[in-house]
Amino acid sequence: MIRAEWVKFRSVRGWVVAVVIAAVAIVGLAVDGGSQGSCYGNSCAQLTGPGGEAVSDSFYFVHQALTGNGAITVRVTSLTSAVRSARTGTQRVVVPWAKAGIILKASLTPGSAYAAIMVTGSQGVRLQDDFTGDIAGPAMRAGWLRLVRSPGSVITGYASADGTRWTRVGAVTLPGLPAILQGGLFTTSPQWTQTSLGVAAITGDASQSTAVFDHAALTWRGGTWTGTDVGGSPGGPAAGPATGYSRVGGTVTIVGSGDIAPATSGPSGLGVTPAQTLAGAFIALIILAVVGAMFMTAEYRHRLIRVTLAACPRRGRVLAAKVVVAGLVAFVAALAGTAVAVPAGERVLRSHGVYLPPLTALTETRMIVGTAAALAVCAVLAVAIGTVARRGAAAIAAVVALIAAPYVLTVSIPVLPLGAADWLMRVTPAAAFAVEQTTVQYPQVDDVYAPAYGYFPLAPWAGLAVLCAWTAVFLTLAAVTLNRRDA
Amino acid sequence: MRRAIRAEWAKAWSDPATPWLLAALIVLSVSVSGVTIGTARYSATLCPAAACGQDPARLSLAGVYLGQAVAALAGVLAIGGEYATGMIRVTLTAIPRRRRLLAAKALVLAGPVLAASALALGAATLTGVIVLPGHGFTVGHGYDLASWTTARAWCCATLYLTLVAVLGLGVAAAVRDSAVATGVALGLLYLFPIAASAIGDQGLQRRLEQIGPMSAGLDSQTTIDLHGLPLAPWAGLGVVALWAAGMFVLGGVLLRLRDA
Numbered sequence: 001m002i003r004a005e006w007v008k009f010r011s012v013r014g015w016v017v018a019v020v021i022a023a024v025a026i027v028g029l030a031v032d033g034g035s036q037g038s039c040y041g042n043s044c045a046q047l048t049g050p051g052g053e054a055v056s057d058s059f060y061f062v063h064q065a066l067t068g069n070g071a072i073t074v075r076v077t078s079l080t081s082a083v084r085s086a087r088t089g090t091q092r093v094v095v096p097w098a099k100a101g102i103i104l105k106a107s108l109t110p111g112s113a114y115a116a117i118m119v120t121g122s123q124g125v126r127l128q129d130d131f132t133g134d135i136a137g138p139a140m141r142a143g144w145l146r147l148v149r150s151p152g153s154v155i156t157g158y159a160s161a162d163g164t165r166w167t168r169v170g171a172v173t174l175p176g177l178p179a180i181l182q183g184g185l186f187t188t189s190p191q192w193t194q195t196s197l198g199v200a201a202i203t204g205d206a207s208q209s210t211a212v213f214d215h216a217a218l219t220w221r222g223g224t225w226t227g228t229d230v231g232g233s234p235g236g237p238a239a240g241p242a243t244g245y246s247r248v249g250g251t252v253t254i255v256g257s258g259d260i261a262p263a264t265s266g267p268s269g270l271g272v273t274p275a276q277t278l279a280g281a282f283i284a285l286i287i288l289a290v291v292g293a294m295f296m297t298a299e300y301r302h303r304l305i306r307v308t309l310a311a312c313p314r315r316g317r318v319l320a321a322k323v324v325v326a327g328l329v330a331f332v333a334a335l336a337g338t339a340v341a342v343p344a345g346e347r348v349l350r351s352h353g354v355y356l357p358p359l360t361a362l363t364e365t366r367m368i369v370g371t372a373a374a375l376a377v378c379a380v381l382a383v384a385i386g387t388v389a390r391r392g393a394a395a396i397a398a399v400v401a402l403i404a405a406p407y408v409l410t411v412s413i414p415v416l417p418l419g420a421a422d423w424l425m426r427v428t429p430a431a432a433f434a435v436e437q438t439t440v441q442y443p444q445v446d447d448v449y450a451p452a453y454g455y456f457p458l459a460p461w462a463g464l465a466v467l468c469a470w471t472a473v474f475l476t477l478a479a480v481t482l483n484r485r486d487a
Numbered sequence: 488m489r490r491a492i493r494a495e496w497a498k499a500w501s502d503p504a505t506p507w508l509l510a511a512l513i514v515l516s517v518s519v520s521g522v523t524i525g526t527a528r529y530s531a532t533l534c535p536a537a538a539c540g541q542d543p544a545r546l547s548l549a550g551v552y553l554g555q556a557v558a559a560l561a562g563v564l565a566i567g568g569e570y571a572t573g574m575i576r577v578t579l580t581a582i583p584r585r586r587r588l589l590a591a592k593a594l595v596l597a598g599p600v601l602a603a604s605a606l607a608l609g610a611a612t613l614t615g616v617i618v619l620p621g622h623g624f625t626v627g628h629g630y631d632l633a634s635w636t637t638a639r640a641w642c643c644a645t646l647y648l649t650l651v652a653v654l655g656l657g658v659a660a661a662v663r664d665s666a667v668a669t670g671v672a673l674g675l676l677y678l679f680p681i682a683a684s685a686i687g688d689q690g691l692q693r694r695l696e697q698i699g700p701m702s703a704g705l706d707s708q709t710t711i712d713l714h715g716l717p718l719a720p721w722a723g724l725g726v727v728a729l730w731a732a733g734m735f736v737l738g739g740v741l742l743r744l745r746d747a
Contacts, residue, residue, distance in 0.1 A: 014667075029681075029682065279681060282677075282681055283674070283678065283681070286670055286673060286674055286677075287670065289670075290666055290667065290669070290670035293666060294666045294667075297666060301571055391571065391665070392571070392664065392665050392666030392667075392669075393560060393563055393564050393567055393568070393571075393665030393666055393668075393669050394504075395666070396665075396666050396669040396670060397556070397557075397560045397669060400556055400669070400673055401515075401553075401556065404673070404677070405553055405556060408552075408677050408681075409519075409552055409553070420522050420523070420526060
């Protein structure tokens with residue numbers, strides 16, 4: 001039975017050519033060049049934090065060397081942010097994750113270990129450490145902050161509205177912290193992004209924040225304060241907003257720009273994910289869906305179905321054989337494409353100076369095999385829909401509306417608003433493309449977490465399960481209608 | 488010609504798929520537009536003075552992204568269905584002048600698609616004009632929704648859907664199989680933006696956006712930041728018209744040269 005279906009498939013030259021084109025398209029769009037970056041060799045190696053993840057670490061730091069244990073207490077009287085762009089001039093904005101407060105850092109080298117307590121633009125007081133740690137404190141936009149280093153490299157953060165009644169925000173342990181730290185006041189202000197028309201049009205600019213501190217007390221023996229622009233501005237000194245600090249009497253004003261946070265893949269962060277190497281999967285999806293649907297509808301069109309059913313009257317078996325052949329052919333072709341596309345695409349992107357977050361072998365295998373599996377199940381779904389619809393155009397329209405349209409509207413040409421995009425990627429068969437997910441979403445980083453940037457609302461295998469559920473429903477429907485109806 | 492049109496009209500409306508397709512075109516376009524209008528919010532922070540970033544007309548017309556798939560399908564089925572059933576031989580026996588037949592088919596297809604698109608997109612645009620000012624897209628923020636540029640966007644979007652249907656007809660006449668034609672037509676529409684987004688070279692990317700039928704057609708619906716567009720609005724619609732005309736002529740030539 002399976003051999004008969006395989007012979008049928010093989011004997012249609014157009015289908016074989018189409019499947020080969022699908023595999024070639026996956027590879028072709030992966031190695032066509034992609035985006036351009038500015039990291040060549042080691043000249044701009046992406047910063048990594050103590051945990052090995054990609055981070056950004058740039059802020060304005062007014063610091064001195066602090067030996068051993070002690071505490072710093074400051075009062076932040078105001079934190080204001082502004083965005084300056086050539087198009088619209090300077091505007092005051094609320095940057096939710098603008099940060100100002102106290103930081104204790106292992107060294108002035110970007111990416112080194114740290115703990116910091118801060119007020120933020122709209123997220124209240126936060127105690128953060130080593131880029132990924134984030135503990136929420138009271139919801140204040142200004143006020144008193146205290147950071148204490150105790151024996152055993154334990155750093156405790158406190159906050160207070162009036163300077164007398166203190167709330168303990170939390171404590172973090174930073175193993176391997178050196179005896180001499182750089183400690184002091186800091187201000188930073190991440191990229192400000194606004195999206196329109198879904199995420200198809202994104203406008204964003206570097207923001208700058210100004211924090212005023214009017215009280216700074218140390219239990220350490222006081223040294224002299226030095227101002228350092230840690231990490232520098234991302235685009236060099238000329239490109240970024242002016243940063244610096246000034247001191248009038250007991251009041252210190254610090255202007256900073258940048259972020260101390262894990263790097264995300266959205267437009268405010270790296271702007272690139274390894275999933276971009278699989279852009280061609282969409283073309284393969286359309287081709288494989290068309291071939292899958294025609295594998296069944298062509299039988300009806302040429303009345304071959306009568307011969308097929310005469311040769312094998314057990315109709316369920318005919319359907320099963322078609323499903324096996326279509327699924328296997330699609331899987332092998334797609335796997336051949338993705339297995340070349342992902343490593344080759346990553347190499348091309350890296351050779352163009354684009355930084356890609358490091359991937360484990362397991363994640364990469366999941367991307368390669370998962371995408372091939374998703375395409376194969378899509379082909380099976382197309383066979384099932386083709387059996388139900390019996391007419392080629394109707395079947396393909398249904399497949400396109402169910403799988404391709406949600407994928408296009410949320411990933412390829414993301415015009416839908418974020419809420420609608422997330423919803424589509426949960427309930428439609430296109431959810432299966434969550435197998436391409438390689439990124440982590442951090443609540444303490446403001447970015448556009450959209451499917452278009454590799455942030456899918458479902459876990460990879462859950463997404464594939466949604467597609468399989470759709471396929472199971474349509475296969476059942478196909479088996480029932482095939483048995484019930486005259487051919 | 489009049490007889491050919493009357494014959495095609497009778498055939499089109501005796502096919503139960505026709506009213507369903509037009510209904511799907513209206514429902515899908517209006518619902519995508521409705522969701523987009525409902526979730527769009529003006530953000531006063533980056534552009535408090537002038538209209539920028541979000542284009543209210545394009546937000547209202549977001550349904551075109553999905554509606555075009557139905558329009559293309561309607562075009563494909565207008566002739567593809569005849570090849571599937573063998574009806575095409577009867578048709579050509581009745582109307583042997585093949586160019587006349589294809590022209591009649593195009594007219595019978597374009598009329599209802601134009602009317603359905605105008606209705607659906609008119610409703611979407613009107614909803615946008617009424618609802619979006621409540622979401623911050625006000626005259627005070629530099630958006631003038633009730634203007635002739637909004638009417639132009641609606642007009643261009645309606646013509647765009649009609650041209651996409653004609654393009655589908657041309658492709659189906661050329662490949663003679665509705666399934667393949669649907670794949671080709673949708674591939675043609677969605678391929679250019681995807682290829683453009685995957686290509687790094689800015690110049691090549693812009694060129695692909697200029698010649699791609701979908702990106703050029705969507706440019707024609709823009710009402711703000713016109714100088715930043717790859718193509719001026721009417722030029723964008725012209726590119727779509729060239730694609731539709733090209734496919735239509737190709738289909739006509741092949742229909743004339745080949746046996747049915």
